[in-house]
Amino acid sequence: MSGTGGIGLRGVTRRFGEHVVLDGLDLSLTPGGVTALMGPNGSGKTTVARLLLGLDRPDGGAVEGLDGRPRSAVFQEDRLCPQLSAVDNVRLVLGRGADRGAVLEALAAVGLDDATVHAPVRELSGGQRRRVAIVRAVLADAELVVLDEPFTGLDQAVKPVTMAWVRDRCAGRTVLLVTHDEREAAWFEARVVHLEGSVGSVSAARG
């Protein structure tokens, strides 16, 4: 795989001390589509996400297809600047010429009203902050979008709207969706990959 080829992991091993989290893992993301990564806690889903985001390096094997490709992410935590408003948090990651109107429109699309998006995000609820983080990841000019349990904490009133908006806006982009929920994977018509590893055992992938 090269910079113009697919994105994935080839024979990747990752250890934390004696703890082998990934052991020779092969994983190819569906180009321009959604790959859902599922598996029990500790199976290495977040480690895979961090490797694909360039935040971690494998002990063995290679992460391929990332060269120069812009990435975005919804992390397990919101990772928003608490003193900035929702609008400014989103604009922080966009280019200099980012359209403020487009940001406001996107935030409104996931149910965040005008008063909410101009308040410092430290004053928002967990669900509101989560939606800001989602909008930031989706609006960013990224070829690879990593969504690590993105809809956790959203109530049933806003979750379907938010999921529909994400699906529409991510169409044609390569997306890794880390989730425990098979219905989310099905909603995104994702190719599902199960990580079946557990502490100290071999991780395997199947599509």
Place this chain on the structure above:
Amino acid sequence: MLVFWLAVWQLVAQAVGQQIVLASPVEVVGRLAELVRTTGFWTTAGHSLLRIGAGFAIGALVAVCLAAVAAAMPLVAALLAPLISTVRATPVVSFIILVILVTGTGRLALVISALMVVPVVYTNTLEGIAHRDTALLEMATVYRVPRLRRVRAIDVPAVLPFVVAGCETGVGLAWKSGIAAEVIGLPTGSIGERMYQAKIFLSTPDLFAWTLVVVALSVAFERLVRLGLTAAQRRWGGAA
């Protein structure tokens, strides 16, 4: 509380009964009232305020810049560590004498104030940089947030409280060391010079009056600095 201690001071001064040993608060305030009416008082106070204030500002600025460079370059941090420790541990009089020998007394208070501020603000700033939120820094890496924007949105809000704490400690240090330098170096027209003259002429009311002036200037300057830092925190640090 202040009234209580003023009363104690007055009673002790009356009991001692010798102005040369202990001037009473009434005598000190009377002398201060006389001094305030002279033009020399204001130029003297301005002289010291300007130099110590500038010394504090320069020291704080240099410390923050050095900490930023040290955080980015471990070699610089390693080189600076013994230097900062030495400045912190060396008695201020050693520096005062050294500065008098090297530069004379014109900028003595400025240099000494700056020198005393640098270690405390440097150490605090470095600690603030080390305590930045790694999760936010990772986010900025993933999104390739430009350096300047990252500094404003993530670095400054994280480091500013530490800089503020360092500056609050540094203000007091700057005044204490700056006045000590003036008393030893006797720069012309400074508060230190006037305090030294009070000692030579055994004028205790003058000594106490100038000490009150130093305390008042130090407190006023500290409040001014705190106001500025609070405004900076509101503007860039996200303080509520």
